[in-house]
Amino acid sequence: MAWRYALMIDPAASEDPRTDFSGTFTVVDPTTPALSVGELSTQRGDGIFESIGVVNGHAQEVGPHLDRLAHSARLCDLPAPNREQWRQAILRAAAESRAEGEGVIKLILSRGVEHGPAPTAWVTAAQAPDNSAARTRGIRVVTLDRGYDSGAPARAPWLLLGAKTLSYAVNMAAIREAKRRGADDAIFVSSDGFVLEAPTASVVLRFGDRFVTPEPSGAILHGTTQMSLFDHLRELGRAVAYEQIRVEDLSGADAAWLLSSVRLAAPITSIDGVALPVDAELTASFTDYLLSPRD
Known part of the structure; x- marks a missing residue:
């Protein structure tokens, strides 16, 4: 899978009333290291994710995927994702996907660095494999x-x-x-x-x-x-x-x-x-x- 785009997210509280979360996003090079060695997602698999299909630049079923992300967060005792913040992150990633053809956007919410103060969150976009x-x-x-x-x-x-x-x-x-x-x-x-x-x-x-x-x-x-x-x-x-x-x-x-x-x-x-x-x-x-x- 060829990674095209990666966006780190500074997770906002679920009740944060902002309408513009662009200041909470940091674009990173998807081919370079971006996570700490103490990150619990890689050490213990302690986190949740969603994979969203993208067709001709359109992210599919965004609402249901955000519903399921919130459901997984509740089950795993993770902070509730701010729905609008994640929706905006998905749209940013979709804009970086191929204008034609299929892709995949991944949403990842980890418990963060061991003994750290906050979760780690990021979104990636990649070309989808050929499933024909x-x-x-x-x-x-x-x-x-x-x-x-x-x-x-x-x-x-x-x-x-x-x-x-x-x-x-x-x-x-x-x-x-x-x-x-x-x-x-x-x-x-x-x-x-x-x-x-x-x-x-x-x-x-x-x-x-x-x-x-x-x-x-x-x-x-x-x-x-x-x-x-x-x-x-x-x-x-x-x-x-x-x-x-x-x-x-x-x-x-x-x-x-x-x-x-x-x-x-x-x-x-x-x-x-x-x-x-x-x-x-x-x-x-x-x-x-x-x-x-x-x-």
Whole structure:
């Protein structure tokens, strides 16, 4: 990923009434060091982030991403982000993105330097990878046990399973394991047999005329792209639902996708080596919608 732009943020209090936060931004060279060696984001993964897709210079789903950033901050006992300050930072980064094509903006809020007085915050902009093959030819996935049962989030909220944290070592290990098994990606399942999510994406299944995703819970990061697609499907008169899905139900789906902000809708061609039907026409319509400007 080629970094194009980086902006350090002096975090403002959530209730700060200013309308212009430009004085709290510092542009830095994305190819040079910018963080302290005592930074807890790099030492312990102690922080949160969001990845926002950019299409032709337009940052997608800014509102939902800021909602989720605030939600993650609450779960992680981080100061509430000032929504207007972060919105302005996103617009600055989007202006530095490519006028044509796809990019990605990352928002990062860390607990800061160890024993330091304040959080560390920054925004980056980069060119997005080429995801055309995944969107058209599809991806193979395997199911991987997440290591906890479906009741664990309620019993142990300190696991932060519903927050988008910087602690992504497990997620990356899952993708490497999927590739060792000859697949492209993974779907996490609970130890008692329920479908959760992919390491970096939401799961959507089609059963007949119904589109279903795993029921939101403390174990699942609610996907901004999945929510937007469900809104679109409702507008088209299609039935959508949030339900508990058993692992054995996956093989009975009439089609399935992994949805994320940058890769968008990737059709699943097989699960654990068992072929799954691919609806190419529907997938193309999803891609067209997800590449359209969305706020």
